[in-house]
Amino acid sequence: MTVDYSLYLVTDSTMIPESSTFLRQVELAIANGATIVQLREKKLSTLDFITRAQQVHALTKAKGIPLIINDRVDVALAIDAEGVHVGQDDMPAELVRRLIGENKILGVTCSVPEEVEAVTASGIADYVGLGTVYATNTKKDVTDPEGTGPIGIRKMLQVLGRYNQSHEKKINSVAIGGINHTNADKVMYECAVDGERIDGVAVVSCIMASENAGKATSDLLKIIETTPNWASRSCIQEADIGKFVAQTHPLVHHITNNVVKNFSANVTLALGASPIMSELAAEFHEFASDIPMIALVLNLGTPTPELMSVFKTAIQVYNKYAKHIVFDPVACGATQARLQASKKLLNSGHVSVIKGNLGEIQGIWKLTSTYSESSNSGSLMRGVDSIAKLTEEKIIQIGKEVSKDFKTVVVITGKVNYIIDGDKYTKSEGGSELMGLVTGSGCSLGSTIAAFLATGADVYLSAVDAVNLYNEAGRRAAGYSSTPGSFMISFVDELYKLTH
Ligand SMILES: Nc1ncnc2c1ncn2[C@@H]1O[C@H](COP(=O)(O)OP(=O)(O)OP(=O)(O)O)[C@@H](O)[C@H]1O
Numbered sequence: 001m002t003v004d005y006s007l008y009l010v011t012d013s014t015m016i017p018e019s020s021t022f023l024r025q026v027e028l029a030i031a032n033g034a035t036i037v038q039l040r041e042k043k044l045s046t047l048d049f050i051t052r053a054q055q056v057h058a059l060t061k062a063k064g065i066p067l068i069i070n071d072r073v074d075v076a077l078a079i080d081a082e083g084v085h086v087g088q089d090d091m092p093a094e095l096v097r098r099l100i101g102e103n104k105i106l107g108v109t110c111s112v113p114e115e116v117e118a119v120t121a122s123g124i125a126d127y128v129g130l131g132t133v134y135a136t137n138t139k140k141d142v143t144d145p146e147g148t149g150p151i152g153i154r155k156m157l158q159v160l161g162r163y164n165q166s167h168e169k170k171i172n173s174v175a176i177g178g179i180n181h182t183n184a185d186k187v188m189y190e191c192a193v194d195g196e197r198i199d200g201v202a203v204v205s206c207i208m209a210s211e212n213a214g215k216a217t218s219d220l221l222k223i224i225e226t227t228p229n230w231a232s233r234s235c236i237q238e239a240d241i242g243k244f245v246a247q248t249h250p251l252v253h254h255i256t257n258n259v260v261k262n263f264s265a266n267v268t269l270a271l272g273a274s275p276i277m278s279e280l281a282a283e284f285h286e287f288a289s290d291i292p293m294i295a296l297v298l299n300l301g302t303p304t305p306e307l308m309s310v311f312k313t314a315i316q317v318y319n320k321y322a323k324h325i326v327f328d329p330v331a332c333g334a335t336q337a338r339l340q341a342s343k344k345l346l347n348s349g350h351v352s353v354i355k356g357n358l359g360e361i362q363g364i365w366k367l368t369s370t371y372s373e374s375s376n377s378g379s380l381m382r383g384v385d386s387i388a389k390l391t392e393e394k395i396i397q398i399g400k401e402v403s404k405d406f407k408t409v410v411v412i413t414g415k416v417n418y419i420i421d422g423d424k425y426t427k428s429e430g431g432s433e434l435m436g437l438v439t440g441s442g443c444s445l446g447s448t449i450a451a452f453l454a455t456g457a458d459v460y461l462s463a464v465d466a467v468n469l470y471n472e473a474g475r476r477a478a479g480y481s482s483t484p485g486s487f488m489i490s491f492v493d494e495l496y497k498l499t500h
């Protein structure tokens, strides 16, 4: 039997709306596109479980889709179900396989790469359920209460991909945990690494608890086939994006650190764009939905617990309206707390550009599916300053891996800048050593990139042009101002002259 894992329904009899019944919900889901069903009952007696399994099996057989029984090998055998699914605390997969034979489907839940390693070492499972992606009420006994996020799923897919590339019979995968209509497209898109992607999503409450389970299922089927709006946007073609910024005055919304707010606002104005510094989550919807030319700078420079929640809302709102975000993970190579904060934010949505100095990008690299502890290359940062020392080849490799994993353009700043988009990259000379003596010169490069992106131009071209323009201003300013204070003023002047 060829199994279609794309819309995997896991049942739950504890959340059925009053207007329906358990069987009716399952029937509607099957009739409207569920491609595989897992019966998961944690409280039923053996007799009731078998009766229910027979009823559901009649429905799945009529549609020609497989029924998988959660945990209970005896129930699966008793009703001749198509397969069994086990978690890490259930009967070991090897024993299950011995009991159910070669022809049944065997699925195993994995939450960390080591568990996927174990499944691939034995090669006896047909699929793995990867999760929990996002925190959910339907499963609380999980390794990571906040969920693995797409970052954690990608780390597991990396292991699975290595197995699948060298074996004829592949092990399939579905992501599970907190997946619903609001995020299924994103999960399908983001849970992918080079050569390996999830085969489907497993859902529970968004169908089982729905007042209209049939529509919930058919809608979800459409959503998982959709590319998220921020990944499929079209671009304007502009020969000189800098000049276009000065003509069109896009808005750059900053949620940035307390040190650089004033400087970043002045840089943005010098370019001809408009800055607004706002941490008021209540107004983000109006910004992102009403203003056509807007982009967000999200800068981790002076984080607080309150600001983390504001950042998260901002990412979700800007993603919803497909508006660009430039993420600056300030000092994330310096402390674990900042790295974990970056992880949380990158798991909560998509950013178009990640911009940082080498220490910061090396920090983010530690979150990717490709990073392994053995490739660690020493200390990265002193406070907000990078002290990472790597060969150019290694810098570019790190940038490419971050870019591919997060599907973003990566900008690595320093004496030389690298703008990287997947396998392509541009190297761009820095402006002046004096830029290292102006606090926030990196942060305000983020503002410049955001101003360029807000025009609607291509992300990679915007980043390349913004970096080139910014450093050209630095070179020109250093031509007549040789100390940091006057240089800072001259630099803002030169940004103005280059764009007006
Ligand atoms: N030694 C240098 N020579 C030339 N240009 C430089 C030098 N150092 C930094 N720059 C330029 O300054 C800008 C900011 O880069 P940098 O790597 O200093 O950012 P950063 O560390 O994030 O700064 P901050 O934290 O102060 O915002 C870039 O355009 C970069 O090319």
Ligand SMILES: Cc1ncsc1CCO
Pocket (backbone or CB within 6 Å): 257, 259, 260, 301, 302, 330, 384, 439, 440, 443
């Ligand atoms: C100095 C400093 N500290 C936190 S953010 C910041 C500005 C430069 O990144």
